[in-house]
Amino acid sequence: MKPKSVGIRDVAKHVGVSTASISRTLNNPESVSPELRMRIDAAIAELGYIPDAAARALSSRRTRTIGAIIPTVDNAMFARGIEALQSYLSLQGYLLLLSTSGYDPETEARQAQNMVSRGIDGLILRGDMHTDALRRLLASQRIPFVNVGVYHPDKPYASVGGNNEAAAYRACRYLVELGHTRIGMVAAISSNNDRATARVSGVRRALAESGLSLKPEWYIEVPYHLDDARQGARSLLSSPREGWPTAVVCGNDVIAYGVLLEAERRGLNVPNDLSVMGFDDLEWSRHLRPSLTTMHVPTDEVWTRAGEYLVRSLSGRAAALHHEVDVSLVVRESTSRPRPEGGRKAR
């Protein structure tokens, strides 16, 4: 009844050699004579032998699996990053174990625990907000990991990403230079999200530098979904028109899209009545109407680099602990100079 799937001993018997030779052809082909290697390869193919990774992992203490824990995959940016990471790892002969935390550090730690138990050679985490338990776990198990989406050259553990604070500063600075003085922000929920927090700081710094500040009524935090963003924009624009900002920096492109939709719905002209600045430069951002001015983050590169770092360090090669990627301003149609105040004719 049970065909008892073929094991390494079956192959060995079939060829008439020891299991060691089979194992060697599999893991270190050069160490076996070409003639024998050929016979073994043939036998493997003939018998349809598939090495059991559990046994392999058990005795070799390596799994060729990389774990990644992201807040959610239902977000164009993460999806893209994971896609890039997955192809890279697959190319390198690694497998990807994926989990989501829903932006909750406790869940993240739990998932990591799971993965560690399951056996991962390295771990990719989003951001740098992790529980102490998680840090201890990684340290005690000596699991290499890398924080993605942040750049913290001062920290003793790896990171790859853009400098969110600086990028947000650039974004806001640009609006200031256009002449805006009434600038608001619709940010992502900042609790447990260091990227969101950094972006807010960047905006604040740019404003402060010009003697401006982020008025509480012009600062609002919303969850990551289109509906929420739209709702947020609605409340931002709920005061009498004189109280509106002339420009808003958004925590990311999805939020910006929500703002755009709501502005349009209210009959506002973007950018003339309201300049909108996004963040991340998602695929569709340049297709919007008006197309979105935003900060371009090279997501693919970030994730691929993260994978690269782990693969390199696992194979004992040197790898830079920190990698900063360029976050660049992409000016499109959703921003412009503010409409001159006081009813003078716009130029």
Add this chain to the structure above:
Amino acid sequence: MKPKSVGIRDVAKHVGVSTASISRTLNNPESVSPELRMRIDAAIAELGYIPDAAARALSSRRTRTIGAIIPTVDNAMFARGIEALQSYLSLQGYLLLLSTSGYDPETEARQAQNMVSRGIDGLILRGDMHTDALRRLLASQRIPFVNVGVYHPDKPYASVGGNNEAAAYRACRYLVELGHTRIGMVAAISSNNDRATARVSGVRRALAESGLSLKPEWYIEVPYHLDDARQGARSLLSSPREGWPTAVVCGNDVIAYGVLLEAERRGLNVPNDLSVMGFDDLEWSRHLRPSLTTMHVPTDEVWTRAGEYLVRSLSGRAAALHHEVDVSLVVRESTSRPRPEGGRKAR
């Protein structure tokens, strides 16, 4: 130097019992006396013992891991589905091993091979177009699997999804009933994609039923990205205006969005000049302007059910082999009756 992470024997020694009892408290707590269980749990916590899943998998032949292979995660629908699946599995104590095939059956088979070797208890695949090698692999290893996104009650293996052919028929039928006779289609690339193919068939059937047909110059296939879809729409609308269809069915919402964008760019009024029908009902589809008439597919449900099927069958409980989900027509703003021909005034 090496702290030699604690194993089951350390725990056993610490408590003064055999390893079997430790193993039992872990896997089958009821089979151990409450008093002992308590002491063991305490010891586990105290020593920070984490069971080694590789050893566990090796000796128990189960991994509590489910694999999923999808074409790409960079696609709102898959992303959403994976998100739903991940939370469900996580709740059930399973881990998700994810891979992408890039719509290539060979790659899919290779990835599956990888996963099987790595040890998965069950596998989720997209669609029903798999290589023979893959089918043989699954059969010989007796790995339960389920095809997602299709509904094939006649097949001997599990499937959960909507009936694409019927849904496309509904979609097209609706346009016909509105009075359209000049109907085109911008489909997804149909090679290696049975869902895309089924949708085309459904449209063809609806047309045929009313004595219409899908003119070759009104049928076009495009890849899944916004740019491509837009390019596709462009070529559809490149002929002189008299040669245009008055309505197009799109293979999915992304394509529909591309068509919308291109139509707008050309100054066409949707729906008056051109009705656009989408497919899938992505999150943002109802936010578009005009909002998109489309076929709603309950993605979350599909993927959760798929996971449920596997978890149930793995735990020996009965599970329906096939599950059909409702695909429903959602009428929004992007479709209307065709503008009357011959310059008569539109009502």
Add this chain to the structure above:
DNA sequence: ATTCGTCATGTAACCGTTTACAAAATTATC
């Protein structure tokens, strides 16, 4: 011809659990 080094291959212990089976302890039955 003998000795030595090199390279290819074999031997067998070990990786950290699970689990069939055996043994011991407890409870139920008469």
Add this chain to the structure above:
DNA sequence: GATAATTTTGTAAACGGTTACATGACGAAT
């Protein structure tokens, strides 16, 4: 109170590879 039935715990053999070490074969050096 003795015996049977039942529950709890222990013993030790897998599970399927890897790899340190041993062995043997062969050619080079003396």
